[in-house]
Amino acid sequence: xxxxxxxxxxxTTTVRxxxxxxxxxxxxxxxxxxxxxTMEFVVALLMTVFEYDREAAVSKMLQIHxxxxxxxxxxxxxxxEYKKQEAEAFKTEWGYPYCRLEIVPHGGEAHP
Amino acid sequence: xxxxxxxxxLATLEGKKFASICSEYILAFRSPCIMPEHILLTLLEDENAxxxxxxxxxxxxxxxxxxxxxxxxxxxxxxxCDEMTGEFAQRFWDRIRAIGEEAGLQNPTxxxxxxxxxxxxxxFAQEILRHYGFVLEDLHSAIVKGVPYHLADxxxxxxxxxxxxxxxxxxxxxxxxxxxxxxVAKDGKMDPxxxxxKEVEELMQTLNRKKKSAPVLLGAPGVGKTAVVExxxxxxxxxxxxxxxxxxxxYALQTGALVAGASLLGEFEQRMQNLLKFIESSPDNVLFLDxxxxxxxxxxxxxxxxxxxATNLIKPEIASGRLRVIAATTDDDYRKTIALDKAFARRFHxxxxxxxxxxxxxxxxxxxxDAYFQYHGVHFPExxxxxxxxxxxxxxxxxxxxxxxxxxxxxVGAKYRLHRNDSQANQAPVATDADVEEAVSxxxxxxxxxxxxxxxxxxxxxxxxxxxLKAVVFGQENAIREVARAIRIAKCGLLSERAGTxxxxxFSGPSGVGKTELARQLASVLEVKxxxxxxxEYSTEQMVTRFVGSxxxxxxxxxxxxxxxxxxxxxxxxxxxxxxEKAHYLVHSLLLQVMDNGTLTDSRGIQTxxxxxxxxxxxxxGCTEASAKSSRLGFGTSPNAPVDPDIIAAQFRRAFSPEFxxxxxxxxxFSPLGLPxxxxxxxxxxxxxxxxxxxxxxxxxxxxxxxxxIAQRAMAQNQGARPVDRILEQEVxxxxxxxxxxxxxxxxxxxxLQDGKVVLQQG
Numbered sequence: 001x002x003x004x005x006x007x008x009x010x011x012t013t014t015v016r017x018x019x020x021x022x023x024x025x026x027x028x029x030x031x032x033x034x035x036x037x038t039m040e041f042v043v044a045l046l047m048t049v050f051e052y053d054r055e056a057a058v059s060k061m062l063q064i065h066x067x068x069x070x071x072x073x074x075x076x077x078x079x080x081e082y083k084k085q086e087a088e089a090f091k092t093e094w095g096y097p098y099c100r101l102e103i104v105p106h107g108g109e110a111h112p
Numbered sequence: 113x114x115x116x117x118x119x120x121x122l123a124t125l126e127g128k129k130f131a132s133i134c135s136e137y138i139l140a141f142r143s144p145c146i147m148p149e150h151i152l153l154t155l156l157e158d159e160n161a162x163x164x165x166x167x168x169x170x171x172x173x174x175x176x177x178x179x180x181x182x183x184x185x186x187x188x189x190x191x192x193c194d195e196m197t198g199e200f201a202q203r204f205w206d207r208i209r210a211i212g213e214e215a216g217l218q219n220p221t222x223x224x225x226x227x228x229x230x231x232x233x234x235x236f237a238q239e240i241l242r243h244y245g246f247v248l249e250d251l252h253s254a255i256v257k258g259v260p261y262h263l264a265d266x267x268x269x270x271x272x273x274x275x276x277x278x279x280x281x282x283x284x285x286x287x288x289x290x291x292x293x294x295x296v297a298k299d300g301k302m303d304p305x306x307x308x309x310k311e312v313e314e315l316m317q318t319l320n321r322k323k324k325s326a327p328v329l330l331g332a333p334g335v336g337k338t339a340v341v342e343x344x345x346x347x348x349x350x351x352x353x354x355x356x357x358x359x360x361x362x363y364a365l366q367t368g369a370l371v372a373g374a375s376l377l378g379e380f381e382q383r384m385q386n387l388l389k390f391i392e393s394s395p396d397n398v399l400f401l402d403x404x405x406x407x408x409x410x411x412x413x414x415x416x417x418x419x420x421x422a423t424n425l426i427k428p429e430i431a432s433g434r435l436r437v438i439a440a441t442t443d444d445d446y447r448k449t450i451a452l453d454k455a456f457a458r459r460f461h462x463x464x465x466x467x468x469x470x471x472x473x474x475x476x477x478x479x480x481x482d483a484y485f486q487y488h489g490v491h492f493p494e495x496x497x498x499x500x501x502x503x504x505x506x507x508x509x510x511x512x513x514x515x516x517x518x519x520x521x522x523x524v525g526a527k528y529r530l531h532r533n534d535s536q537a538n539q540a541p542v543a544t545d546a547d548v549e550e551a552v553s554x555x556x557x558x559x560x561x562x563x564x565x566x567x568x569x570x571x572x573x574x575x576x577x578x579x580x581l582k583a584v585v586f587g588q589e590n591a592i593r594e595v596a597r598a599i600r601i602a603k604c605g606l607l608s609e610r611a612g613t614x615x616x617x618x619f620s621g622p623s624g625v626g627k628t629e630l631a632r633q634l635a636s637v638l639e640v641k642x643x644x645x646x647x648x649e650y651s652t653e654q655m656v657t658r659f660v661g662s663x664x665x666x667x668x669x670x671x672x673x674x675x676x677x678x679x680x681x682x683x684x685x686x687x688x689x690x691x692x693e694k695a696h697y698l699v700h701s702l703l704l705q706v707m708d709n710g711t712l713t714d715s716r717g718i719q720t721x722x723x724x725x726x727x728x729x730x731x732x733x734g735c736t737e738a739s740a741k742s743s744r745l746g747f748g749t750s751p752n753a754p755v756d757p758d759i760i761a762a763q764f765r766r767a768f769s770p771e772f773x774x775x776x777x778x779x780x781x782f783s784p785l786g787l788p789x790x791x792x793x794x795x796x797x798x799x800x801x802x803x804x805x806x807x808x809x810x811x812x813x814x815x816x817x818x819x820x821x822i823a824q825r826a827m828a829q830n831q832g833a834r835p836v837d838r839i840l841e842q843e844v845x846x847x848x849x850x851x852x853x854x855x856x857x858x859x860x861x862x863x864x865l866q867d868g869k870v871v872l873q874q875g
Contacts, residue, residue: 021178021240021243023182023239024234024235027234051189051191075144076147076186076234077234077235078147078148078232078235079143079144081200082144082193082198082199085199105234
């Protein structure tokens, strides 16, 4: 914002710098494969916390089973945090502390 | 856990309300949990939280709309937690507490909420708040200082202007309507007053009247009406006025701003009342209404409505002497709009502003030179200013001094300013004659104006006018001499009274002897435009109206006349009226005043200036009789035998009235062309063709026999040199074109006569 009166023309120029409105960064919730957590628990987790239906949850679970990790949901940052918190609570409740969940920026680098 | 303070707040009515609205939003958008956007929407719903937007209220709706839009695009959740819990909520309250402690406040303020939302990375709330100009640092310092945060208002007047307004005591709501001219002059932003002392004196006298102290400055556009008022302001700012006027303040009203945005019933009247109250609050205040016609009839009910219009509101104020007004308008507009409202007009005292003389204009330009140098960085020496004045007087007669001269000065200056080279800044350039000539020729719509030095610019192209015309028009030495002589006399200013056009010529002679051609060549030699009218189109009385425009009430009234429009667009021209004797006699009478006074008034009452026109009328009146007679006398049957000028003159006398004939500069009789002349013409036309062919790499020549043959056949048709074109086209040009298309021919060709026929021979 620069208000500089131009002495010769009596015109005052106001410079307005406007940022473009960008959609905010989304975050992925990533679930890792391990050898301890049962398939039933993963299906239950996907269905309760991440609102999958049974069929989708089973197929997602199998995808995780056959790989190291999978993106199970994409949310705005605050929601992703909340969902992770919910999932942690769910883990504790069911007694599966080894099931690993992470939040990573959507569209970022490959997960480790 | 150190949350007691915040918990206290959340337990208050305010806090509870906040939480409940927030959870309503969470449920409404079926979000899985609380998000920063819900808090933002809740904030925007609270009147007390809108203070940052005080200067730009519309932004609120925008933010709200966009945030709702964002939320509604997210997938709907089945399990919804509408409480303020979770990682984000935790972080949010922690940050609120932190900033609260920093500011030493127990309860959170709305600014803190905005501050913490801005801290929330990767959220839409942060993005949109930043987008609308929230700055984290500014917000922080505002909170710590304990002052309310305001978004910078982009539409607000610059702070300096506020300061000025405050100094002059203009109420805030009127600040955008009024410009105080004395203050502007004091700031050095006004050009000085040069000359015009008499008008300013009269202006001051009128302002000192007990009643009706309302002068209206009348004058043609561009004579400097506004400049007189500004000059008064300038004198006041320098203290060069009588003591009674020393504290004068002149407020120029921005008429447009008066109505702009007055959306409510009575808002306009309210503004007017405020305005009048303010102006009348001090006897030193004067209201300046520039372009008074624009002020007439403005009001809430649209233009020209009687009730509640601005004029009706100020009428009584002027009459009583409470309100002092200076108005300015042109004579035309005064007559058309202001004089119609007699009650309004009689309250003003007219002061006529006349255009300054050339000497006074020079004085004005000299006075302005410095200001223009400061602005454009180019010097205008005195001789150049004189030339600007003389050129504008000559070539732009329809406009007025000093405006047109200042315009040219500004145009030239702008050219230098645009191409200013900063490396040469130590030595300011000086404008040249060429710059001025270019600017004037553009303003006058001329291809070029004579660039001769000093006072001799009238003689450009005159010195060898005769030779140059003879080189392009053949066999009419007599006519050319006549025309050149008359133009020379007129242009040298040796006519006792130069009232009419430069010259009025009537060319008579048989068809095709070069009457029109001479007019065309004259225009090109003098470097002016040729405007041509075929007068046989104006043979009935109805068509005559097209010349000067239809009468009021008829179709086409607004368009003006064809002749007057053409000449007004291009005042320097050769005006060629072909076949005048075929026109209706009313046209002849119209032309009388053109020839005599150099003006013609069209149906709209606009005068057109013909002083720079060379009027050429052609006709072949009497030629048939003359040639018939000469052939009957037995001087051979050639139709191109010399015609008897006496017979033509006699017929001419019969066809045109004495007053018409008396106004002619010269009646030039063209003699019929003889064989040598026609041969000349054939040669010239062939040369033109050869030049075109050469550009296509064809070299063509013509044998003398072929030339004579073409000339003879052309003459046999009794149409002067006109058939030459046709014969050449049929027998040479078309054949040549065919050869070119075939592409087989050689590149060198000769036109020869073979067995009585013109053919193209190769080699």
